[in-house]
Amino acid sequence: MPLIEVKNLEKVYRNDSVATSALAGVSFDINDNEFVAIMGPSGSGKSTLLHVLGFLDDYTGGEYRFDGKTVFDYSKDDIAHVRNQKMGFIFQAFNLLARTSVLDNVKLPLVYSSVPPEKWDEMALKAIESVGLSHRLYHQPSQLSGGEQQRVAIARAIVNNPNVIFADEPTGNLDSKSGGQVMEVIQRLHDEGHTVVLITHETYTAEYAERIITLRDGLIESDRKVMERRRAAEHFVK
Numbered sequence: 044m045p046l047i048e049v050k051n052l053e054k055v056y057r058n059d060s061v062a063t064s065a066l067a068g069v070s071f072d073i074n075d076n077e078f079v080a081i082m083g084p085s086g087s088g089k090s091t092l093l094h095v096l097g098f099l100d101d102y103t104g105g106e107y108r109f110d111g112k113t114v115f116d117y118s119k120d121d122i123a124h125v126r127n128q129k130m131g132f133i134f135q136a137f138n139l140l141a142r143t144s145v146l147d148n149v150k151l152p153l154v155y156s157s158v159p160p161e162k163w164d165e166m167a168l169k170a171i172e173s174v175g176l177s178h179r180l181y182h183q184p185s186q187l188s189g190g191e192q193q194r195v196a197i198a199r200a201i202v203n204n205p206n207v208i209f210a211d212e213p214t215g216n217l218d219s220k221s222g223g224q225v226m227e228v229i230q231r232l233h234d235e236g237h238t239v240v241l242i243t244h245e246t247y248t249a250e251y252a253e254r255i256i257t258l259r260d261g262l263i264e265s266d267r268k269v270m271e272r273r274r275a276a277e278h279f280v281k
Contacts, residue, residue, distance in 0.1 A: 212242055
């Protein structure tokens, strides 16, 4: 059974009497441990799709199943649990707490989990070590580079060891070197068994995935396997 099943998915935004279709009947599956990039130009519907997949927004028509269940099969508490335990989110804007240490930023998802508090430091330290920032534990975001901030955001996303990582333009605010470091981390997470769904408008970033779904005007324009995957060192200058 696929981890993610999307059938004829539609999303319409309504503003007074004006209806705008963001998704116009999208269908695809994503299996466990796949690395899939969803790309397309601005306005193609890719960010809307990610918000639906991550239970951050509802949909207007069609069907979406995560781990065999639709959003309607879950209670509000169940949805919160799934998003906390089974999904990790990486955003272009980092979304870190400004006057909070790296360690406490990464521990934040654990506050809303069932993990006993005595295990929070151990789990957060492991996640921070995995992104190479053990030497920045007590720094605040303002004391870090953009690339380091994004790696903190990745550590926060993986601290609960989620099934799937949703990455929305994770290199969009970064220079070439920092972008390469972030892509190396994302590649390694996939190699370790995580499902990765990467949202991007850049072809060279999408080609780190195994498969590229291209959206245009709310529809799937193509869904293809990547025959020769890039590795971070191939594009980004160190």
